[in-house]
Amino acid sequence: MPIVSKASPRLSDPTPPVEIVYPAPDHGRGLAGFDTRLARPRRYPPLIASGDSTPAEVQLIVANSEALVELLGLSSFGSIPGLTEIIVNDASSLAGYDFETMDELTSLSFPNLVSIDPDNTQGGYLWISDCSSLTSLSMPVYEPTNGIDQTLSGNALDATSVNAFLARCVAAAGYVSGTIDLSGGTNAAPTGQGAADVVTLTGRGVTVSTN
């Protein structure tokens, strides 16, 4: 089973969703209150369209295995009561990570994570946003896949975390396109080498936003 991953499907992306239509209501409540948090249509069309591939050998994955964790994405769209620290031990991820509005979270680390969707097979992405207490992010061996969009906006990341993340992006020499969003919230501005890394990344073709 290849462990591979890529870019993010978000309702907030400028490109409108293609698979699901959310018609604006013209009456009453309609769909105005439609909870979209768990219906995130892909920004990109499926890379393997239905019917394009030969039937694969049935391969069953059962939860509670490390392999499963590294294939599927992990998400949370709100606080988990009492949870202040998350450690994700994956070495790789296919679908990626999406943690948002976890206001109790102060520390998030991926000590072993090397890649997300390295072969761009399914739009794996990194999205950690609007966690108002999140000061520490650690991804010491991470190297982003070229083209991946990485949203870390609206958090409270300290300068160490901001600088370290930018350094990891620079360390991935093949990361020459994509976006890094470290803006918003109380994220620290990059300092020292971090500021230089922004210039490096921008020079490569990566779009970088910081406070």
Add this chain to the structure above:
Amino acid sequence: MTTSKFSTTPAGNEELVGIFSYGNIPGLTGLTLNHTTSLGGFSFSDMTELLTLDFPNLETIDPSAVQSGGLSVSAMDTVVSCPVLTTIGGSLIIGTIGWTAIDSQFPSLVTVGSQIVIISNSSLESISFPELITANFIGLVANPLLTTVSLPKWVPTNGVSVDAKGGGAGLGSALNQASVDHILARCVANASLTSGTIHLDGDACAAPSAQGQTDAATLTGRGVDVFVN
């Protein structure tokens, strides 16, 4: 579920976070998730190679509605099975699915805390939630072949919203008269229902029968906004 520190190992912690995939996992055609509960919920989309998605033990998703954890399946034709799922604190969203019926997938579902949204399913003809009692927002939008809805135990409460019209022409469903009548009857059956909005006036929805019209009038008299063809 209260813990100060989460780690993806040991196993068990995965019941706290949500699980998603928005594309195929190469070679993967069957996925079984053995959770008994989940806080963050599940979201799967565009897994066009996935043939089966089974939750054999899943009983609840965010039952206390801590973070609106729900279940979303879209843009895939996968056979889904949730035989013992009773409670979803957030939403159940089914969109752009190739199914012709929603009947056996959720035989035990009793409560959906937020919304049931069935949207843009071009092949879907019928929906049945045999045990469903609580769900105060039901969206049946852009399902052109959807004629039959069965909610025999459903108890709508004040503020209920049923939308079989969608946002405009061609975005509703095609509920037959029996289903239109059925939804109205379920609303009338709760004598304390005095507010809400019931849109059964999608372009292709049938008009209610005489009894259905009576029920619509009853509901209107109570203060519920009812729209029928």
